[in-house]
Amino acid sequence: MIALSLAVFVTIILSGLLTGCGLSPEEKARIQREAEERGRQLYLTNGCAVCHGKEGRGDGLNAARYYPPPTNFYDPANYRQGPSRGAMMRTIKNGVPREGTAMAGFDHLTDIELRDLAIYLESLQAAGQQSPNKENAP
Numbered sequence: 001m002i003a004l005s006l007a008v009f010v011t012i013i014l015s016g017l018l019t020g021c022g023l024s025p026e027e028k029a030r031i032q033r034e035a036e037e038r039g040r041q042l043y044l045t046n047g048c049a050v051c052h053g054k055e056g057r058g059d060g061l062n063a064a065r066y067y068p069p070p071t072n073f074y075d076p077a078n079y080r081q082g083p084s085r086g087a088m089m090r091t092i093k094n095g096v097p098r099e100g101t102a103m104a105g106f107d108h109l110t111d112i113e114l115r116d117l118a119i120y121l122e123s124l125q126a127a128g129q130q131s132p133n134k135e136n137a138p
């Protein structure tokens with residue numbers, strides 16, 4: 001009996017996971033777009049563009065002042081701390097406090113804001129993967 005209820009339970013959880021908890025592909029795409037847009041707004045309102053550039057190409061107004069230069073977000077290989085969502089969230093929260101690095105921590109942001117920012121940067125990584133070119137080098 002216990003084994004049976006366990007099997008039923010596992011089946012329910014698995015089918016939930018497989019169907020993405022009942023969301024249609026359109027809904028998932030909409031949620032994704034909304035998260036990217038929130039991330040883009042956070043990117044602009046928190047001044048990331050001053051260093052990383054309006055479109056994240058590492059070419060902001062102040063970029064030339066810094067060495068190492070602000071990361072160009074289009075190529076995952078440019079992320080020294082790692083291009084995964086978790087790594088980016090940590091980097092944005094804690095900064096890169098190695099000596100000489102201008103990347104300060106943004107630890108006032110909530111986990112959701114950090115996640116939305118990382119999702120926005122993922123969309124830039126994806127765009128860079130689709131049309132790799134020399135401009136995306138660090």
Ligand code: HEC
Pocket residue numbers: 042043046047048049050051052062066067068069070071078079080081082083088091092096101102103104106117121
């Ligand atoms: C004062 C300039 C400056 C501002 C403002 C700034 N950054 Fe950075 N950022 C840098 C520099 C310089 C680096 C490169 C550090 C390195 O290469 O180690 C960097 C690196 C990064 C990295 C990649 C770290 C790695 O190598 O893995 C991420 C992600 C990042 N910044 C996100 C952001 C976000 C998001 C914001 C806004 C919330 C922001 N940065 C604001 C200067 C800045």
